[in-house]
Amino acid sequence: MTQEPGNNSKGYLQPYADVEWDSTGSPHSPDYGDIYWNPAQGVEEKRHVFLAANKLHERWVDRATSFAILELGFGFGLNCLLSAQLWQEVQTKPQGILNFISIEKHPVDLPALKKLYSALQDDGLKALASRLIDNYPVATSGTHLIWLSENICLTLILGEDVVALGEVNQEVDAIYLDGFSPGKNEQMWNRQVLSSLSTLCHAETTLSTYSVSGALRRGLTEAGFSIAKQPGYGRKREMLTAQFQAQAPRPVRANNPQKPIVIVGSGIAGLACAKSLQKRGLKVLMLEQAEQPISGASAISQLAVYPHISVRPDPFSIFSLSAFQYSLRENHANICGYRKFASNDAEVERLQRINNYFPDHFINYEQLNDQAYLTFESAAWLNVEEAYRTTLQRIELRTNTEVTGIEQSKDGWRLFGPEGSQITEAANVILATGYASLERLKPLGLNTNRGQAISIRTDKMRHSSINSSGRTLFPENKNGTRIFSATNSRESISTLPDASDTQKLASELQNRLGSPFEIVDEQVGIRCTTRDRIPVVGGLPSWQALDQYCIENRHRKVVDAFTGYENGLYVCTGFGAHGATHAPASGEFIARLICEEPTPTSWRGLLDPARFKLRDRNKQV
Ligand SMILES: Cc1cc2nc3c(=O)[nH]c(=O)nc-3n(C[C@H](O)[C@H](O)[C@H](O)COP(=O)(O)OP(=O)(O)OC[C@H]3O[C@@H](n4cnc5c(N)ncnc54)[C@H](O)[C@@H]3O)c2cc1C
Numbered sequence: 001m002t003q004e005p006g007n008n009s010k011g012y013l014q015p016y017a018d019v020e021w022d023s024t025g026s027p028h029s030p031d032y033g034d035i036y037w038n039p040a041q042g043v044e045e046k047r048h049v050f051l052a053a054n055k056l057h058e059r060w061v062d063r064a065t066s067f068a069i070l071e072l073g074f075g076f077g078l079n080c081l082l083s084a085q086l087w088q089e090v091q092t093k094p095q096g097i098l099n100f101i102s103i104e105k106h107p108v109d110l111p112a113l114k115k116l117y118s119a120l121q122d123d124g125l126k127a128l129a130s131r132l133i134d135n136y137p138v139a140t141s142g143t144h145l146i147w148l149s150e151n152i153c154l155t156l157i158l159g160e161d162v163v164a165l166g167e168v169n170q171e172v173d174a175i176y177l178d179g180f181s182p183g184k185n186e187q188m189w190n191r192q193v194l195s196s197l198s199t200l201c202h203a204e205t206t207l208s209t210y211s212v213s214g215a216l217r218r219g220l221t222e223a224g225f226s227i228a229k230q231p232g233y234g235r236k237r238e239m240l241t242a243q244f245q246a247q248a249p250r251p252v253r254a255n256n257p258q259k260p261i262v263i264v265g266s267g268i269a270g271l272a273c274a275k276s277l278q279k280r281g282l283k284v285l286m287l288e289q290a291e292q293p294i295s296g297a298s299a300i301s302q303l304a305v306y307p308h309i310s311v312r313p314d315p316f317s318i319f320s321l322s323a324f325q326y327s328l329r330e331n332h333a334n335i336c337g338y339r340k341f342a343s344n345d346a347e348v349e350r351l352q353r354i355n356n357y358f359p360d361h362f363i364n365y366e367q368l369n370d371q372a373y374l375t376f377e378s379a380a381w382l383n384v385e386e387a388y389r390t391t392l393q394r395i396e397l398r399t400n401t402e403v404t405g406i407e408q409s410k411d412g413w414r415l416f417g418p419e420g421s422q423i424t425e426a427a428n429v430i431l432a433t434g435y436a437s438l439e440r441l442k443p444l445g446l447n448t449n450r451g452q453a454i455s456i457r458t459d460k461m462r463h464s465s466i467n468s469s470g471r472t473l474f475p476e477n478k479n480g481t482r483i484f485s486a487t488n489s490r491e492s493i494s495t496l497p498d499a500s501d502t503q504k505l506a507s508e509l510q511n512r513l514g515s516p517f518e519i520v521d522e523q524v525g526i527r528c529t530t531r532d533r534i535p536v537v538g539g540l541p542s543w544q545a546l547d548q549y550c551i552e553n554r555h556r557k558v559v560d561a562f563t564g565y566e567n568g569l570y571v572c573t574g575f576g577a578h579g580a581t582h583a584p585a586s587g588e589f590i591a592r593l594i595c596e597e598p599t600p601t602s603w604r605g606l607l608d609p610a611r612f613k614l615r616d617r618n619k620q621v
């Protein structure tokens, strides 16, 4: 380990594992004094102890719904890849995904991952390993969502298992206990961990592990599992399987909704939701008030993708770092780097402090001719139309369709247009309407921030990264133009270009470049902002129920979780100036909510549309 685990609470990164290799090319951990797997027959052993023991083949044949596996100890992800390979071989139904959730305290670094998988012989496994390598995150703590194929998602939670288990909030179907052996790593197998696991089980949840230690057997039994010893692999005589004994059988997840899911709004937020729903084989009907899709703020032709990072790790920055990496993976964005210049001494210090948390290949502080700047090395820009072209092609899209009213019906929600006529009815509706405030969204108190950009052409510029010092200048796009953005106005919501804004941008750019350029067009968008600058993503509360809850819980610090959300009504907006970074992961989060799949608990609280009223409850008269 390059860093003591305890130090991590002060940083953004989870410390990497120290890995040593034996003469056969198998990894082991000097810190735990244990091997990652049986050096001679790692793959076969894992298939026996985890895949076969949980009867995955039998359970997946003809399965039409998603399946969730929870693993303690991601290591090199070999279990994950083997499970993914089996899912690809067995699962032929288009509905549902394999959600492989894995917890890891000391992730292996990318060179170690590459070293291990370079020796692979199996082509199917090789393809999955290369997806993992290409998409492997920088080890920022928290939850990373990584698609290994169209219908296999790895949810990698980087953190200590006891804490990380709190991030999982839906029942899982199978559990792999693959920490190092209990004798060498007691902490991983303690009672608190086993008892947390039991809260994530339903009547059909199975568990397996290679250890048959007495303490583990007692712990699992106490936690509600019935256990059985099975023949181990190779020279190991025994291993353990377990079945959760639910007192009353808990309901197993419902089938994914079959009817189209309605998304109102065709900006990056709506499209991100659509893309994630499509991965689950679900149909989408998208309603857009404008003549064309992507007509709101998402139409600005270059949007920067880079994370929000505070000088102290806070939940929003941790979310932002995961969402940033997700956006890069998902959108085939144009990676170019993002240089943020400091505008004063205080900012120099702030950038230096942020820089101290991260490796240089991720974030790097530099100084050039008296100018200090931070480079986000893997930052990118994206054009929403390009990034979501395939998603759009697969959607049923109705343009010129403004939704003005939403009413609950027997089967879900009825949506109405301006003349009061019904547009459609759906069990699940996502409001991705940007700043436009429908009556139902008014209690969110959304705000606007109008922005204008100019698209310019010049042959005098060489830099290929995004440069931001107050305003942002992008690298050239395919058409030979580039965006210079943006103005800010909280007063106006006019979507027409404003000549004085254009003038302001042009003279600033002239000063910056000192050479002429041609203005090709002016682009305007209205950003939707929230009180705490964090997006609002999730189930929409029943406002009446929430008001009642707030009255009942006034002046109480600790309260039971509010549960009065509308069934099948969701919101995904409030992205401010960071839609390109945060919307893709937010769309995935909503798809998981709709499909009743595990979602990161911390994201739920952070993005919760009920949060403003909950925070304000003590202020009410
Ligand atoms: C000049 C400028 C520069 C920016 N630069 C960046 C940047 O570099 N990086 C970045 O990440 N972000 C940037 N942003 C912000 C970014 O554009 C937004 O965060 C993002 O586009 C928001 O996407 P959205 O889908 O939530 O909203 P929108 O793109 O506004 O989409 C909402 C859609 O909903 C439709 N709609 C609304 N109400 C209804 C209704 N009742 N019925 C039917 N349809 C409806 C609208 O017509 C619209 O198409 C910038 C914004 C501006 C203005």
Ligand SMILES: C[S@@+](CC[C@H](N)C(=O)[O-])C[C@H]1O[C@@H](n2cnc3c(N)ncnc32)[C@H](O)[C@@H]1O
Residues within 6 Å of the ligand: 017, 035, 036, 037, 071, 072, 073, 074, 075, 076, 077, 078, 079, 080, 103, 104, 105, 106, 107, 159, 160, 161, 162, 178, 179, 180, 185, 187, 188
């Ligand atoms: C045997 S390896 C896992 C191998 C892995 N399943 C694979 O297929 O590649 C055990 C892993 O558990 C991790 N680990 C140990 N203690 C942990 C803890 N308390 N919380 C989370 N992970 C832990 C180790 O860092 C190590 O990567």
